[in-house]
Amino acid sequence: MKKNKFLLFALFLIVFSACSDDYVERDFTNAVSEEQLAAIANSSPEAALSIAAGVEGGNNFFLNDFNTAGNGNIHDDFGHMAVNLGTDLMSNDMVQVLSHWFVNYYNYTARNENSIRTDMVWKFYYKVIYNMNDALKLVPSTVIAPELKHIRGRLLAVRGYAYFQLIRIYGNGDLGIPIYTTTEALGERQPTADVKALILADFEEAYSLLEGYSRDAKTAVDKNVAAGFLARYHLEYGNYSQAATYAQAARSGYSPMSSSDLADGFNKIGNAEWMWGADINTATSTVYASFFSQIGSLNPGYAGLLNVYKSADRRIFDNISATDARKDWFVDAGNPYGLPKYANIKFIDDTDFEGDYVFMRAAEMYLIEAEAKALGGDEAGAKQVLLQLISTRDSGYALSSNTGAALLSEIRFHRKLELWGEGFAYFDMKRWNVELNRNYTGTNHASYGLFNYPAGSPKFVFQIPISEVNANISLGVQNPFE
């Protein structure tokens, strides 16, 4: 019996001493939790800065990431450049030669509520907004230290730009989009005027906070880029004199690229004219699902290898002056590369899908200033600015003698040509209130894109994706199907 009692005692010891309170407490080993980051951020202002910079850096990766919307192995989802290319294919200016990735934009099914493309565009920019708000919580408007002000400026600029893209893609007249900031979460579609006010406030605060900021790399937004955003904003909404002023401020310190750079393939962020872009390397390259894969006619991606070329609308190519160096961005019949006529060689990647992306460059600022001045009545000023840019492109160019609508048309032609493939064509088409005219005599558009929509067509407005409609009960009215 003694032995049994001893055994009994030992057994109970084993039973009840088995586990401590911490036994069931676990932490991530694969990732970090929000609590862990918050704990670091709260420890000191320097720490808060580094956490905010970390979130900002993460967003910089996200801008060029593959499968941002989580819809699977979708090779037309690679972030901001995918949206640029997709919207370009919805304009008059770009032709998709073969039905493949991106054809949904070209044939106008990408903007339908059930399409995973509108889903991607919406989710992408709202995730950027979330990331910016996440970091902005750590750098409120009361910060004083210069580094903190600069980072706050950068964050606000990018947030404003994300809203700017969204409102121009999804806004339908007065009906805007949901607004999320560090203090409010408004899931209902806000009036477009409110969204515009937020964008302008973000850009202006960014512009002033970025005073004195000197950046390490062109992947960060600086005061010039903020000015560029303001120029784009004011041009879009008809504030011409402000557009011209900011455009001029934006390009200060930059000059148009040399003619050898023009033919270099638009793949180096170090280009003298580039103001803001993405630096792609081995770790960030998304290979086949990347911009150069889709548009580089000489690269072994979808365009070069599988012949899914992106070509210019012939109305652009046929009207480029013979002395204009930009004619060499497109090929003619009988070219040595074996490409079809009108295919572009503007974008060539001479690396293994590590070509850099351009988000903003100085040439655009010249064009904004010229157009703003022309629309604002200062035609002489417009012509001068245009000359400054085009003289570096076209050796045979002299000061324009056009006036009125003809001058505007000339400026717009150069804008379409200069910024071809950089994500402006669709937004310009809407801003100028012109029609989509692809089905004209002699057109070089593909058969699955041969249709016309009148100016101001509801088709130019993307429908809000069904994932938002289903999950957001307070959203409001959907954009029309047609």
Place this chain on the structure above:
Amino acid sequence: MRSKFKWIFTLLLAFSMQLSFAQEKTVTGVVADKLGPLPGANVIVKGSTTGVQTDFDGKYSIKAKKGDVILVSFTGYNPKSITVGDANSYKIVLDEGMILDEVVVVAYGVQKKEAITGSITEIKSDVVTKITAGNVTQGLVGKSAGVQVFNGSGLPGDAPTIRIRGIGSLSANLNPLYVVDGVPFNGDVNSINAQDIESMSVLKDASAAALYGSRGANGVIIITTKKGSKFKNSSVTLDTRSGFASRATPDYKFIKDEGKYYEAYYQGLKNAYMFTGNNLDSNAAAALANANLITGDQGLKYNSFNVANDQLINPATGQFNPAASLKYNESWDDYLFGDGFFTQTSMSVSGGNENTNHYFSAGYEKNDGYVVNSGFEKITSRLKIDSKVNETFTLGANIGYTSIRQDYLDGYTGGNTYSSPFYWVRAVAPIYPVRAYDAAGNPIINSLGVHIFDDGTGANGQSPVRPFGSLQHPYATAVNDIKKYTTDNLYASGYFDFKILDGLVFTYTATGELFNVNDSSMDTPLYGDAVNVGGRVSYTNQRTFAFTQQQLLKYAKKFGKHSLDVLAGHESLDRRLNGVSAERSKLLLPDSPYVNQAALNQSNGGYGSSYALESYLSRVAYDYDNKYYINASARRDGSSRFAPSERWGNFYGLGVAWRVSQESFLKNVSWIDELKLKASLGQQGNDDLGYELPYLTQYFVNYTTDSTLPISYISGDYLGNKKITWETTTNYNFGFNASFFNRRLNIESEYFVRDITDMLFDKPLPPSTGFQVTPTNIGDMQNKGIELTIDAEVVKTNDLSITLNLNATSYKNSISEMPDNPTDTDRVIAGNFIREEGGGAFDYYMREFAGVNPANGAALFWTNVDDLDPTAGRILTENFGEADLYRIGKSALPDVYGGFGLNVEYKGFDLGVNFAYQVGGYATDGVWLGGLAVSPGGGIHSDYYNTWTPTNTNASLPRLDVDDPLNYYGNSTLNLIKSDYLSIQDVSVGYNFNSSMVEKLGLSKLRIYGLADNVFLWSKRQGFDPRQSGVTGASSNNYSLLRTISFGINLQF
């Protein structure tokens, strides 16, 4: 029939003290059944503590006095008693009977079958060993009422999806808990050799599974492995079978004739020109389609016939040119698929004496599979020892090691990727060859004299660019890629039993499971999408270690007619996973799968996750006079997955049973052998939504090679929820078990209700918030249903026995509460389903297809649909975007499902056939709809002949149109099909050689047999296999199920 298993019940024979004064003598004899001596039968003197077992020759020797009653019993036979007279030797012959004192394996122990108050189905070894699938649970289809088994993929060794009693949750882990030899199992069931399995018990209701509380909310499957017998000598069993595996069901009927394909695609172009694009008239459209058929921007690019491109089709008639003949004819099916050889061999040795028994087994299995280069090889081994050291102390160990090597290819799990062979053969047009040919039809040979593969890029200079899947070549990558999984599973469990007092036992069990998976994957630099990066090679190693400890205190006592069983215990689990991976590109050697032989660094990483669970459990079981039973259990669990304030949950179970057949008013009714009424209720929890720590939001550090960049991170996909806690399932179960006519007819029926509250669910968030989902406890759901199991021995003579069995389950799923929303539409739309109060979890929410416009073949849909009265005032529209979505009144869940079967035994022959069926559900068939969504180079389904053309204006399907692809209409009833099916799941035929012949060979048993599984399927559409579509009812391009036909021998000595 001899049975040599389940010696545990002998422990339950009560020994009571009694003094005996008469003179004892030694009584000897033989116990036999009609076939011969019966080893291992129990011989006891009634009322005494003495009991022995018969030896290998059936002989016994026991001390007894004249007048004592000797009771002889053996599982599977009716017990017999004899009174000791003057003789000293008695031969006792036992008759076969249905199980009386049978013991069923239940939570943390065993219970006599009549004492079960809950719902348990047992699947015995003889059924289990007939399963040829690499994963033994694949063979459970139709075998148990209340259990739905979906074999999502036929890949050898793949685990099926098992649902017990309906849908347990909307997105939490729905898999049942597997328990192996009393310990919850963390590994993969395919590491267990089916031949090692003694029985599988499925615990379906709460009181049965409550002791597994937290992880048993979706039911528990207990797998008990064989243990050594108490024979004096060891016995050896050897089982081997071989055969072939082939595709179980024919594929969808896609157009495979090249000429017919050109005709169909031509029509697709012509329809587009007439109706969707330029609106040309018929002649102009015909001419344009003919001109663009091969070389247009939507052309097919390849002309596999020996006539000019514009001579393939006659534009006046739209018909294919009968004078054309093929330049080449290659079928992707022939290259990618082929019957695979399969073999399984297993050997086991079991033996022992009263104090120690052992069981050792080793097994080998090889299955080449149905897809090229996708074979599977498995080696299993197991050693079990139980040793009674002395009266107080027993210990034992159970050690198993399994090694699996699986060759696989990209896309083998199916899905709509170009690299999936199953998707490819349906999705590619039959005009594209596997190998490259030039325009004249001559093979293109490379400098090494090899006829190269055609990857569709036109890079060989003589072939055009293939519009479908260019750069992809699933056959070339399948044979040139090197991809394999190598898995090592080590299972080691040890226990000791301390008998503290009479009836009080303490058991400590510790189990360690270690599994290690290597994934070595090389993408060839010769073909496919790794060509331009010079090939890719990656290596991942993942190690999981799970350590479970149990401390159980059991007390069992009989006081006269009262019997009491008490259990109290503590269990803890610590499971950790660690992994490391590396990837490089630019291979030096084109066939090297080693990372270090490649040059360009792509990525590397180390990761891990962990899970811990701690539990306190208890159970009390009481019965009176073997007539009235009651048991109750309680459990408290803490999970690492929840925040500390939400961490712990309490779960309980209660069951009662009444053996009406033991009552005096029924005891003498001869044709009723057993009638038991039972009722139970209980609660269980579920903590698994698939997240490691759902209450925390994750941030992932970005990997970079650029040292100038700061550390950066980005938030994950889900928003953490601090309040997340246990999902609770409350199960109610009422039923009866009855046996009639000497147990020749057995009926079991149960009515169950599963109420699930605080369902774990991935709630979709508006993407504008920056997240797509958040894990939540959302709403309540209920599954109500009825199960019926019948088995009947309809013919029973000396030589012949025919048994029929049937099981059927019918359940309804409904959502009883959704969380409140600011507006009154409390609903969640998930894909094709709508979830709202009063509806089911898988009710379809779609647009309704209304037929075809005879003027232009456009698909028509209903719009202006009133949810409450769908047919009133609705309008037709051709505009899919305008069609209204509404609840169409159909569900993905079937009304009834189950199985039935037949077993015949005649002399030594046995034959078994098992069927499975399902009636009343609907599925969406995206694979079929994709075959009508014509795109350049894409496959076309033969239902093309039912589509509208200008000459077939009464067709039921919309026109084929390259500019208006139909798969855009996936969320509509056009895509809906009934998921009813009837399948012959398995057929087995065997012959047992009789004992006299067998003994001459020195054996104790010899059986030859043939087995076939996945024999046949009737479903609503050829190629559509509802068994693969799972609960969500969607067809898929998964690895198809395999039919295995094999022959084998089983012998014992």
